[in-house]
Amino acid sequence: MESNAVLLESKSSPINLLNEMHQLRLLGHLCDVTVSVEYQGVRAEFVAHKAVLAATSKFFKEVFLNEKGMDGPRTNVFLNEVQVADFASFLEFVYTAKVEVEEDRVQRMLEIAEKLKCLDLSETCFQLKKQMLESVLLELQNFSESQSSEEESSTQPSALLESKAAALAAADQADCPLAPPDCPADRPSSRASPEVLAAKSKEKM
Numbered sequence: 187m188e189s190n191a192v193l194l195e196s197k198s199s200p201i202n203l204l205n206e207m208h209q210l211r212l213l214g215h216l217c218d219v220t221v222s223v224e225y226q227g228v229r230a231e232f233v234a235h236k237a238v239l240a241a242t243s244k245f246f247k248e249v250f251l252n253e254k255g256m257d258g259p260r261t262n263v264f265l266n267e268v269q270v271a272d273f274a275s276f277l278e279f280v281y282t283a284k285v286e287v288e289e290d291r292v293q294r295m296l297e298i299a300e301k302l303k304c305l306d307l308s309e310t311c312f313q314l315k316k317q318m319l320e321s322v323l324l325e326l327q328n329f330s331e332s333q334s335s336e337e338e339s340s341t342q343p344s345a346l347l348e349s350k351a352a353a354l355a356a357a358d359q360a361d362c363p364l365a366p367p368d369c370p371a372d373r374p375s376s377r378a379s380p381e382v383l384a385a386k387s388k389e390k391m
Contacts, residue, residue, distance in 0.1 A: 191255065195343055208281040219250075219261045223268045230270040232277055242280040244303035272298050279307050289318065 210216055217233035239246035248262060265273065272294050279285040283306070287295055290313055300306035 204282055211281060221263045221271055223265045223273045225269045242304055255293055
């Protein structure tokens with residue numbers, strides 16, 4: 187009687203494998219390639235594993251597959267016009283599938299990914315740049331909307347004030363249409379001379 191086939195699959199094995207390879211690289215164990223990078227006089231050397239670099243970068247895969255013989259215990263690869271910090275970040279990404287960089291370095295990481303033909307890093311940088319662009323556009327949209335709402339709120343009160351002022355002026359003119367604006371004719375005469383006042387008081391008596 188034949189038994190059914192079952193699948194044994196580990197979800198943590200790929201992560202564990204990457205972590206172990208990363209630790210081996212940091213300790214310099216079993217490394218079989220030295221990558222020398224130089225940019226504007228700044229030079230540094232990095233040790234790594236051919237298998238990891240070949241699996242993540244078509245550039246290194248072509249180099250290692252086309253080499254005719256190993257010059258010593260390790261293969262040496264020279265990279266010009268690659269900044270030390272960028273290649274260090276590249277190595278961290280290919281060994282851990284993640285790396286933290288400044289926003290202004292994302293474009294440089296995309297360039298090194300294209301130079302070394304690392305598809306995973308290229309796609310990651312592209313997606314991050316897309317998210318950053320969408321975030322900037324959203325901020326600009328919110329800013330323009332807030333500006334327009336502020337302009338509307340500032341014009342509305344002034345229009346209301348103008349209409350109220352016009353209504354008040356019309357009401358004043360309706361109260362005393364033939365008199366000046368302060369309507370002195372309707373007020374008690376406070377400017378009368380003392381003689382006139384005295385005469386009026388005598389008449390009353």
